[in-house]
Amino acid sequence: MAADEAAKAGFRTAAAPQDWVRLSVDGRELAVPPGTSILEAARRAGVEIPTLCYHPELTVAGACRLCLVEVEGARNLAAACATPVQQDMVVHTESPQVVEARRTVLELLLQNHPLECYRCERNGDCRLQDYAYRYQVEAPRRPGAVRHFAPDDRNPFFVRDYDKCILCGQCVRVCDEIQAIGAIDYTRRGFNTQITSAYGQGLEEAGCVFCGMCVDVCPVGALVPKYALGAGRSWEKTWRRTICPYCGVGCAIELAVKGGRIVGARAAHDSPANAGKICVKGHFGWDFVQSPDRLTTPLVRRGGKDGPLEPASWEEALHRVARGLAEIREQYGPDALAVLSSAKCTNEENYLMQKLARAALGTNNVDHCARLCHASTVAGLATAFGSGAMTNSIGDLAQAQVLLVIGSNTTEAHPVIGLRIKEAVRRGAKLIVADPRRIPLTRYADLHLQLLPGTNVALLNGLAWIIWKRGWYDAEFVAARTEGFEGWSRAVEPYNPEYVSKLTGVPVQALEEAARFYAQAERAAIVYSMGVTQHTSGTDGVLAVANLAMLTGNLGRPGTGVNPLRGQNNVQGACDMGALPDVLPGYQKIEDPAVREKFGRAWGVRLPERPGLTVTEIMDAAARGQIKGLYLMGENPVLSDPDAGHVQQALQRLDFLVVQDIFLTESAALADVVLPGTTFAEKEGTFTNTERRVQKFMPVIEPVGAARPDWQILLDVAERLGHRWDTRTPAAILDEAASLTPIYGGIRHRRLGPAGLQWPCPTPDHPGTPILHTQQFSRGKGLFYPVTYRRAHELPDEEYPFILSTGRLLFHFHTGTMSRRSPELTTHRPWERSEINRQDAARLGLKDGDVARIRSRRGSVLARVEVTDRVPPGVVFMTFHYRESAANLLTAAALDPVARIPEFKVSAVQVEKVAPEQAPAVPEEYARCMRPEARV
């Protein structure tokens, strides 16, 4: 029970209580595990020793000398943060000698500190101020030499005021130890020490990723976000916890609220998903919530298709929605209708949306953008393991001895998981990165397998071949836990290293080494993302990943696993809740009569039997005139889907389009009725992150204007379609979902604390499941499913000589509607910078910042280019964040045959230089979001 007690006391220790060290702090007797510092011991006992440089998540610096304490029998005062407890120690934390020493330290700091607290952002929340007050330190009357340096305000994110800096070094350590970037350090040490980047560079040039964690740890007002200046005193702000609305990591964050408006953000430290870490989007990307562009009232087109969208009452709008959908159903049947649910919306809302489609409209035509990111994961892993989700937890990635990261630009697309990978490397793990681009993670990698786009299956089969032929595989695991090995090995037979090297472009030696690293580690984890899934061979790629993990027994244990990183904050939840055409909540197959019977009984309807259409099929059907009515919630297919021109035509051809969103997006502009939904900050619900962690959040502010939480809107629409559902709160909606969904069976709002619960959680007393497949696979035995390499649907040729790959940038998200409204993010990265290799650029006469026309068989766009070695020759990389340079006008709707996911990662394009004047303008709604100093 020792471990239990230790855990209860908040210690991570193996020592049994009888081995604990007994000591006295200010007359209080306590016992703590050996190795605990005096500071930590005192804090546990409720004795608050002042510190300026100490942070529990960073290494101990012992620099500020404020935590000095008196230890009886010791010659000098001891720094409590750096001194471990000893048996029978007697510690005095506030003796006259200690107080005198602290006063001296504070006086010296104040000598070099402007005493202009009235205009300091941290007034009332400043440790230096607090301690100067606590010890009644007088302001220095005759200061000696004083340092003075101009503040560094060169970046759009935050200001470093050198005069206020007390050189505690917390920012340096968080940047080095947590972010592993090291953008700053102490320079010119001595009287003139400053914390700067090399050669006085701005942070932008120094590799800073602007996560802002340095700002969060600063104990004084030396590092302050620009948005905070003048925006509210510390005592006027209330910090409210929520879940970040961007990627699938699901970081817990806190938003500062003043007068009903959000005025700041920081990481919360109580969720295992991010454990106090945060990235630039979480820290600086919340302005969209309060954008003047938010939809604040429903809009309808009273004058028919050609009339304008006009403001309307909810009553009128809802009536039109119900009538429009009902008319199509009556005239053409339910399958002329389709809905797109949203990975940005809550579990409760996704549950309602698919219920609306199936129970109220009577169609299985329900899908969402997971089709475009991880449909192949859901299909592939369901086949191999029986469950299409990340097998392990984010936290245990750091325990891996070897990490194989394939097709995941983790530090940019899932930045906080990127931190875990860097943490593993810091602890000595080997990192193998397989990616066509020299992504930022390659800096930390032992091996970079720079494969040609579209050759994942060949590479993965090739690694498996080596492991199999060399006898490095886990024969015991294969025999006991899996099936299909025979058939699989016949399929893998041709993938010898020479052949694979020819297909992938990866040298034989690198293949051998990667295979050896991965196979010979006791604990090896695979992390993958859309570089694997977004191919016509996406499902095969996922299966090949699964095969590799099963072959080496790297499943079911901490530090192992197959870990797909999901893109949207709630894309996992939207899938879990059955916003998919072929499965009901919990991946229960619509084709299974027993499943239909169960849901039909609960919902009081007869469910449609055949699986519905996927996103891309819905668009095709709409273009053909087969789908007549579409209800979009929180999706913007005009920008996010492949072959955007085709999507736009499809939407225009519809008889009736409803769009429920927070902005008048490109898709919403085509709608007959627009319903204003709310953001994460204005509603209650749950999100499920990429590690299957269901996390609850509460509203931070009131909905803007007449906007309503999406779950309320869906209930209203259903009611007007004749289905009054009595689940009138998010908690009640999740209760109903859980009662029908075994993997969510035990999940209730009231059970969800700061750590949430990881599904499967079948019963109300189940603690959740951090690691899947520990004893057996969800399907029983793991299935080796033979896969073979197929070439991408479109390869470069003479006319279109480049491969276009698409992806994300750290500083923006998806179609940009959220991130481009952040003054900081949009100032920092105002426009697309398509990456092109140095050699290709030289041949085309392109320099950094030049404008190019990029053209495919589907369309053409203009974009500025960045000349770089990040992409290999022959490859062009574009993000899909910028609508004025919309990459998806170029991509093809070529689909994976199983998962129907489009091949976003490979298209053939041509590139030509055009005049600089042809640079596409930043759209007006984003241009005016730029920080004032950046607007010209």
Next chain:
Amino acid sequence: MAEGEATGAAFPVRRGGQPQEAADPASDARWQRLEELLAGRARQPGQLIPLLQEIQGLFGYLPRPALERLADESRLSLNRIYGVATFYAQFRLQPRGLHVVRVCVGTACHVRGSARIMQRVQEELGVGAGETTADGIFSLEPVACLGCCGLAPVMMVDETPYGKLTPERAQQVLRRYRREAMARQGRDPVAGAQAADAGAACDAHFPA
């Protein structure tokens, strides 16, 4: 640390340029040698300072491209390496000039007006403390003591001390060195000839 006083700037502004900038990596054997130094050692713990010393041995200072290579190979950030390099007085981030001018700012010289000497020298050279002139002839380094306080105020050019200075004398000395250097570089033969004469007349460094 070269900088003795607060400059008010967020970082040292280099006014002097880098006259003896290490040459193009492709055509310079020193860069090959750098790669050999880095191979295998860059990632070993405890190797940062020895490597910085060897890089300085190779180039005479720490060229930025060399530190960037070290950063790539060592997985340490350039910023961390720069922090270390600016901590130790032994490391130089700029190439040194042909002549190193050390102006004493120690106690005895301070009492005898070294501030005025320093100011005149800076004006004459057009560079600040720790910097090198654009023509590559002088590097200016303030020092705490040159060990001949009886001659205060003192400056030393390379190995030659000049004592009991006035600002005008300091200026004359520096002009002479400049003329000689330019003459030797064939930049101004007439001035060079004159400089040779002037040099002969200037042997008495310590006027009574």
